[in-house]
Amino acid sequence: MVPENIMYYSLVPLGLGIILYVITHKKIFIIAGFGITFIAIGYLQYGIKDAAILGALYLIILLFLISRQRKRQREWEQHRAYYDATDYARSTGRTMEETENDLGKNGEYYLSQLLETLPGYKRLLYNCYLPKEDGTTTETDIIMLHETGIYIFESKNYSGWIFGSENDKNWTQTLSLGRNGVQKNHFYNPIWQNNNHIKYLKRLLIGHSNLPYYSFVVFGPNAVLKKIQIIHSRNNVVTTNNLLETLHSYIEKEVILTTEEIEAIYLILSSFSHVDERWQQEHIQQVLREPYHQ
Numbered sequence: 056m057v058p059e060n061i062m063y064y065s066l067v068p069l070g071l072g073i074i075l076y077v078i079t080h081k082k083i084f085i086i087a088g089f090g091i092t093f094i095a096i097g098y099l100q101y102g103i104k105d106a107a108i109l110g111a112l113y114l115i116i117l118l119f120l121i122s123r124q125r126k127r128q129r130e131w132e133q134h135r136a137y138y139d140a141t142d143y144a145r146s147t148g149r150t151m152e153e154t155e156n157d158l159g160k161n162g163e164y165y166l167s168q169l170l171e172t173l174p175g176y177k178r179l180l181y182n183c184y185l186p187k188e189d190g191t192t193t194e195t196d197i198i199m200l201h202e203t204g205i206y207i208f209e210s211k212n213y214s215g216w217i218f219g220s221e222n223d224k225n226w227t228q229t230l231s232l233g234r235n236g237v238q239k240n241h242f243y244n245p246i247w248q249n250n251n252h253i254k255y256l257k258r259l260l261i262g263h264s265n266l267p268y269y270s271f272v273v274f275g276p277n278a279v280l281k282k283i284q285i286i287h288s289r290n291n292v293v294t295t296n297n298l299l300e301t302l303h304s305y306i307e308k309e310v311i312l313t314t315e316e317i318e319a320i321y322l323i324l325s326s327f328s329h330v331d332e333r334w335q336q337e338h339i340q341q342v343l344r345e346p347y348h349q
Contacts (some may be wrong), residue, residue: 060309070100080126143167147181162275163196169298170199170208175306176314177201178321183328185255195252196322200317202310204267206302207256211242214277219292220284221246229281239299245272246290259327263320266312269305273298 076084137143138151143164154160167179178200184192199206224247228240245324249270255265272292274280283292295299312320 075269085343141168142171142179142231143181146179154228158212159210161321162210162273164203165212165275165295166197166208166210166298169230169295170197170302172299173302175200175202175307175310180321180324180328183256183324185252185259185327187255193252193255195256198256200320200324201306202312202314202317203306203308204269204311205256205260205263205320206271207249207253207270208228208304209245209270209272210253211278212274212275214275216279217274218282220288221290222284230322246270246285246292260320260323271298 069176071084071088073084073088076082097100115260135151138154141164142150143149144154147160154164163181167181180200181196182196183195183198185195186192195207196210197208199208213228214330215228215230217226217228221244224244225241226244228242230238230240232238249272253268253270257268260266263313268289270290272290274294276295278294280292280294291301
């Protein structure tokens with residue numbers, strides 16, 4: 056029978072491992088501390104032969120965990136490298152963590168990756184702050200300058216059932232709460248919101264107002280467009296699941312913009328996309344003052 060005080064001493068490595076993990080946030084300390092404690096208890100309870108067996112078992116488990124951790128690390132580094140090379144990351148300057156931890160930015164990023172797959176010459180602009188006549192701004196999510204026209208995307212990375220009409224000021228998101236029923240959230244008509252963007256975009260591109268401007272409100276993959284009433288064909292409301300199918304009916308039309316014209320418009324708009332933090336914060340405060348209007 057091993058004295059209790061000696062058994063307690065065998066727990067010291069595990070305690071030290073936990074302390075070092077709290078300080079460094081490295082799991083290896085907990086794994087090592089647990090392993091040493093595991094072997095020590097085996098030795099004290101059963102002798103050196105059984106302790107050796109436990110040590111070998113622990114070594115196998117440790118090697119498996121290290122291998123899995125390295126695989127995850129490689130996958131993470133590959134994922135980061137892919138993200139950093141995207142046009143979205145280069146244009147917005149946002150880190151992968153900033154994008155993944157923000158529902159709205161994550162939706163924009165996913166939308167941008169879908170748009171990148173479209174054929175034809177194009178340029179994408181993110182978060183353009185378009186000036187209004189009262190000195191404030193309206194922010195677009197994504198503008199695509201394509202050889203077949205100008206496409207303006209309002210990203211709504213929402214889930215649940217979506218109800219709304221082109222003529223209604225507010226739309227409704229319905230979320231199931233299981234046995235607790237449903238939760239209904241109301242938000243400003245995204246068609247009106249995007250048409251407002253187009254209004255000020257045309258004003259800014261006064262020399263290109265005769266070009267076709269296409270409005271797309273894009274909900275996330277987990278949204279169900281339960282009852283959406285559209286009056287004008289120029290307004291498109293889709294989810295990311297059927298966005299590309301809908302877009303192909305537009306981009307298969309006649310080419311009306313040359314590469315040079317697209318680059319010229321891009322040059323004009325890019326100065327309204329790459330704005331400083333102060334301008335962004337002013338826009339945020341403006342939106343907070345007017346929650347249903349941009």
